[in-house]
Amino acid sequence: MIHPVIIAGGTGSRLWPLSRQLNPKQFLKLTDEHLSMLQLTVARLDGLETADPLLICNEEHRFLAAEQMRQSGYRDARIILEPCGRNTAPAIALAALQLIKNQEETRDPLMLVLAADHLIQDMAAFQAGIQKAIPLAGQGKLVTFGIVPGHAETGYGYIQQGSELASGCFEVSRFVEKPNQETAQAYLDSNEYLWNSGMFLLGARTYLQELQKHRPGILAICQAALDEASEDLHFTRLNESIFSECPEDAIDTAVMENTDNAAVVALDAGWSDIGSWSALWETSAKDTNGNCASGDVITHNTRNSLVRAESRLVATVGVEDLVIIETKDALLVANKNQVQDVKKVVDAIKSDGRHEHMNHREVYRPWGVYDSIDNGKRYQVKRITVKPGAKLSVQMHHHRAEHWIVVSGTAKVTNGEKTYLVTENQSTYIPVGQIHSLENPGVIDLELIEVQSGSYLGEDDIVRLEDVYGRG
Template sequence: MSSMSEPSIHPIVIAGGSGTRLWPVSRDSMPKQFVPLLGSGRSTFEETLLRVAGPGFAKPIVVTHSDFRFVAAEQIARLGIEADIVLEPERRDSAPAVAVGAVMAAAREPGALCLVLAADHLVTETELFTGDCRRAAQAAATGRIMMLGIRPTWPATGYGYIAAGASLDIEGAFAVERFAEKPDAATAERYIADGYAWNSGNFLFPADLMLAELEANAPAVVKAARGAVAGAQRDLDFLRLDPVAFAGAPRISIDYAVMEKTARAGVLQARFGWSDIGSWDALYDAKPQDADGNVLEGPVSVIGTTGSFVRSDEVLTTVIGLDDVVVVTTPDAVLVAAKSKAPDVKTLVAQLKREGRPEASQHHRIHRPWGWYQRIDIGDRFQVKHICVKPGGILSLQRHYHRAEHWVVVRGTAEVTVDGTVKLFHENEAAYLPIGCTHRLHNPGKIDLKLIEVQVGSYTGEDDIVRLEDIYARD
């Protein structure tokens, strides 16, 4: 993609969002960029990294929130690629994340070009994407911040639009004449007729140029980014940004901080297929539909239903006589909505959070760096969980003050430490952990360890865990 004399393109993958419009599949604890949604078995985060894993691209810089560090690391490792995983101590919108990536890329290579990519977008036609990146890089090298503009396929009211100005003498590359905010339907139709492009939120630029534009237009952002990177600490496979310095960054998007102010903005008329899959109706549009216009996934059966998206992760879900609806079933929550109202799911999730519903943020299956667990049943003085520990996974050395636990192995081998005594347990064997004992669970095998945990005691909450030692450096 580039000659030896040309700078590499340094991907900056922004992966810290929550994706609440795809609730209940996407939640704060496991947002949409890390969930397989498209049928390939890979998440959009993984697909994004694979697109920039070829020649001409440098090692990606992944900027994500600390809460997602282990799932990001696991998915990167599964792809067999290398990346710098940078952890934001708090969410400050996109401008600080872009600034951090630019600071790091500039330190890596003089004249570095950066490609900012959202981790939760769908891109089709990878070869066209690579070619568009090549053309955008050529334009960016002349001193431009190049937006990847998408040819509109319908008068969307949920996207910003970009009007192209003078040609930059590179195929499909133009100066930006103006940015337009999300329009109403009639205005969107006029924009399409006038040749406007959708603003995909993905863009390519020289790192030094972006830092200069931040200095001119949002100096607090770049000051915080430089300080956060300078004071960053290495933690296992992660780079933790300095929290005090990073807190000095205002909450602001890169569009407001730079793109709508700079005189150096350009737009490339991209040719690849794209969707931000920001809501269930957008995901419906991105998937193949059957003869009745339905997208049906999982254990689903419908009668007299058309133009609908029906998905079940586990429970048999049936629909009769409904058109243009979204029905999504998970083990602990069900969504039923008119497809036209799918973007309002974000408002619903905010309402659920105000009501104190844990389902708004937490999945039924809780992911941990060692694997996952999910609740099977809970009642007065007991709780039952299904636990999976991946090969090599080790739970923290811990104790509980209010409950005893029974571990029944159903698959694999468990190495159990109780008060310093280590013993192996195999399928159909059980370990007993009395209240107050110091204990640890380890999977020494090469297959997943699965067990049933029965907790008995006066209190079974997750906060009755005293960690004495933890290889994952959790609090």
């Protein structure tokens, strides 16, 4: 049986303004109307004989990840929380250590390591590649999947094929970094090179043995951080002080480039890492003018462009080779051939002390979602949706009062010493400094408008006294 390990770290800054630090691309519906990139990765396992997936993600994304796994049918999904990102070599080590913890000593469970933000368009070819890799991994090979290149790409690393081990399976001759255009073309013409996909099939014990041989420091810190981890709901929280000392290293440089047991399976399955807006345009369905549009979009005399509207009408006239991405709080207009520089815009936003790189106007919480509709110097208006049965923390604020108006559903409100119900078209007032909580006791969503007023309205003015979700 295969044990899927899904790596869901990263911020996807090149896909700003849709991808944000607290809601990055792996949790977005980029290539499918109904499923996020993470959920598509999970769905890709259907038909394979696998255990339940093990997910590794940043602590900031824990509730978003858990909710999307729940929607995918894994209510009690196992999730390891990294307090800080340390790249793939440590992440995979954590998964391997977790897997063998309760395994028989002689077993070497096979880990299928997948990134949560990749696109695979041909599921049958993907699963056939995995079946080819299973015998190799069972023989102690560390198997990676190399993508059959469709063009001379300078944005990917490459793998040179060595001796053929089986049909479509090869020893790895060498890994090479991202080449320039001339070198990439030479690689393509030689038919000896594959794109490095960052997907792997390998034995957990075999990987740990190789890591011990080549990067023993990483293994020691991962083991110590896991030994001192705490269990919180369905999450495994690593010891932050220990794990933060771990070197940042990719599995490629830590193990795959150093081991004598690397193998590669050639995969032609419509793969893309969706690393930029141009990559999304290339893999999306287009109209007769080469345009890919989603949302409320009108195009006229527009060609070879990607236009995405999230909250309002976007119209284009007489443009070509553009990427236009509209969200509730930001608009990106870029030449399709320069979208790699979107990251520089994100860097500028950070350096200016702005917040548009952190989150959208809509912010997801374990209890539901809120949308910051309007704000001024001493006020802020939010639309809040609380899921049935969900409860916000028992809390208080030092600097703001709150006025709640129920739009639909029923709210159970604790306001100081009183607890009462507030129904549709009714309201209540929470004074500054008052201990309070909000709960949805009903079976439909609770929707309300919250008007905050006070001298300071930041999210850090929340003193949580009790929280069912374990937030401090």
